Amino acid sequence: MNSQDFVRQSTGLQVPHRRLSSFWRTVHIDPPLLVGVMLLCAFGLFVLNSASDGNPGDMRRQMTGMGMGLIVMIIVSQFNVHFYRSWAPTLYAGGLAVLVLVLFVGVETNGARSWLDLPGLPSFQPSELMKFVVPLMVAWYLASRPLPPRFKHLFWSAIMVLVPAGLIVIQNDTGTAIMVAMSGIFVVLLAGIRWSIVLSGLFALLLASPAWYIFLAQEHQKNRILTFFDPYRDPTGAGYNIIQSQIAIGSGGIYGKGYGNGAQSHLDFIPESNTDFILAVLAEEFGLLGVLFLIALYLFVLIRGFSIAWSSRDMFSRLLAGSITLTFFFYVFVNMAMVSGLLPVIGLPLPLISRGGTAVVTLFIGFGLLMSIQTHARSRVV
């Protein structure tokens, strides 16, 4: 694939079948994106059914989450993206306020004090919402400034990214903090930040990482790093997950062991087989072909996201669409790389495949924004 493919696809869609496309535009739904997302959801449920041994409770919760996500997506897409743009500073300020609130009244789950349990509302993680509020804010800020951004603008952008990320780190949820920061950083990267700055930033990170490792990293984080380099230094402890997950993937071979026949997962050798390590179940039962099929589905959604960004009429929409798409990719890649042993273990789910409700809803908000950009932009121009 190369950039010409994006051009070809986007131009192909620019030749609309008038009547049909006008219907979708009226309901503010992007059919290719919807199809891609629905296929992923269906495949995810299929895999989860095996990974959870057909646990009806798990399946029902996952389907409920996806149904809610779809509804949220459609609601989000009904509003013009410029509506969100005008509300961006307010949303951002509100988001920060809630993050601060969580520090005082938050509920602790799995070691992270990140849940808010307000009376009358379902409990939720404000940090999840920041995953699209931060890019919304940075895009709002940079879109109206000359690009590539000047140093002053970069500085303020960095503040916008680091303040919420820092608050989330204080909640002891480093994984989400990294995701929130990345969603903002993608906006800056797409906005045309000079490569020299990017490279010096990476260089600085490289230099700082030993210091981080020595002075700041917590014991379990160090363990994860060491385990990444040598899983067998503690095969029944820290290295167990990755060893068992590699055994599952490797033993799946090209064609897999067949649906429901994954010995590693069904005999409980893979921990977290419903959530973070569900890819191991998929790879064991469907083999390399199954994983390639999943990557193809993801690519389809990603390409559609890129194409929406490419063909957007204004910079805010472009930056937002590009950031949402890249963040989605980042999720997918980090999880797959972690499960297959390319990256250290980071507790991130595989989007739309892993079990877990809140994360699914957040993803659908992102798809809703993409659809809003795609459908409203056209109608306004027409």
Next chain:
Amino acid sequence: MIRGKWQLKDHEAERRLFNRRLTVAGVFVMLLFSALVIKLVNLQVYQHEYFSARSDGNRLHSQYVPPARGLIFDSSGRLLADNQPIFNLTVVREQVEDMDALLETLAGMISLTEDDIAQFERRLQRNRVPYTSVPLRYVLSEEEKSRIAVISHKLDGVAIEPQFVRQYPYAALTAHSVGYVSEINREELESLDEAQRENYGGTNHIGKTGIERTYEDLLHGTVGYELVEKNNRGQVTRRLDRTDPVAGKNLTLHLDGRLQEAAHAALGEFRGAVVAIDPATGGILAMVSKPGFDPNLFVTGISSSDYGRLVTDQINTPLFDRSTNPYPPGSTVKPFIGLGGLHHELVDYDYTIQDPGYFRLPGVSYRWGDYTLRTAIGGGHGVTDLQKAIYQSCDTFFYELGHRMGIDTMHSFLSQFGFGDNFALDVGYARTGVLPSRDWKRATRGEPWYPGDTINSSIGQGYMWATPLQLATATAIMANKGKVVEPRLLKAIDGEPYEPLIENPRPDVVIEDADYWRYVQESMTMVVHRPYSDTFRDYGTAFEAIAMADRDMSYTMAGKSGTAQVVGISQEILSSEDIEVSDLNKDHALFVSFAPAMHESIEPQIAVAVFVENGEHGSSVAGPIAKAVTDTYLLEILGLDFAAMEPGDEAEPQDRLVSQIDE
């Protein structure tokens, strides 16, 4: 103001900049996905075989399937050793994170004594195959089983496993002869060779004593294997392949449960032993040592308090097998020495002595008194020939005969009957006793043989020691008129009659004149049957206790009583306060017999040796016990009806006898 900034922007240039960046992002996406695919191809294509093997290694476990231990039957098919299912709580050490915490949790749910835990830890010490389950508690009750089952999913490595264990229906009655199995200990495991250890992979128990030990190889069988799939918690989810174990052989013994019971009952409150042998086959019909113990206690690990009770009881010594341990045989050796006197022409039927009641070696002032007269009014037996010396148990006659015979002749003659040796084929643990000789004394005592030693030996005292098993063997040879039969317990394997291969068969006892056998046997029947008469001291010593006590006695019994002086009671026992010391100083009572004796048509069917510890009187205490055992065997088990056997009308009862024996 915003409008002003918008005007400063070059929208087209910015769009191109963004699109370039988006293109770069797209390239990155493809590069990273490519790296992922390369990694996956590496794992799933190139390393597939390696990981497949790892995956199988994770879940597939080959485990042993222990064979069912062979059953042990008595000669009539009654079970002497059975296999009973029990449920055990087992633990796989490798799957337990915190053993102390686990034991604490379990102790709150089931009865778990310190003894159980100590034994469990001993089991863990043994060299076991990793990931095999180790029993923590045997014989869970139904209630305990259900309590464990409820929370078993939280207890990694803990399982309830069914197991077949030995059960001995006759309990104490066969404790010594059949023996028992118990857990294999480390030394036993290490003494096995490689192949045997493999064969014991799934076995927790091994024969420790008696038949269980002697025929361990036959009883154990061959281990089987099972390929199972286990999940992360070690629970078996599927069985994939199985090689069935080969069960151990079922053994049938010559022992008869009813005779065992009869002997046990006949001993009453006494400590002692009874051994009964079929003279025709050498089959051991009964072998009882009393008091016994419950061998079932040992099967699932005897508690230290139970064990302590068995070990510290120094008077009853229940673990001590009296049937295969030696005692002074006393006067029971007299028929054999008398036979030797005839054979070596030291005496003949007409030879008599004038018995003054004591014996003096020429030139020695010491008098060897006649023990049989100790409590009597004094004097001797008067004119005494060999026959009278046997039925009256005249010590003086044998002192004199023994002195003339000399220890060398006595030793070589008696050794043909199994004294000082273990003739038994499969009672390898039986002691050999002592048949003294010059060499023996020099080797063990460093002293020369004195003439006085011979005098003591000639009435079965002094250095001479024999086990009840040996006495029964010698008596069986006497009943056979010299034909030697090696005593044996095993009668059949899996129902097939077992004929042991005897490499060096013992030579039969050959006597100069076969009539000597008749003469001595007749003398022995007089022990039992010669009644009181006007003649002074001319009755059989056991007449009163046996023939007179049972006036309806339908068969003739040949016997010999013995009363042996107690030697070597340890000072420790004598000094303990709660013992009636006088009881322990009492003589041991012995009796040997065979029957029917001197019968026209029926060969002797049973030879019995009875030993009663501190029984005092061989004839009156041990004699009736031998009679009771013989009665049970001849009249009840064989069902012989001697009264119906009129002379000349022998055909029918003989047929019946043959059919009985064939059973």
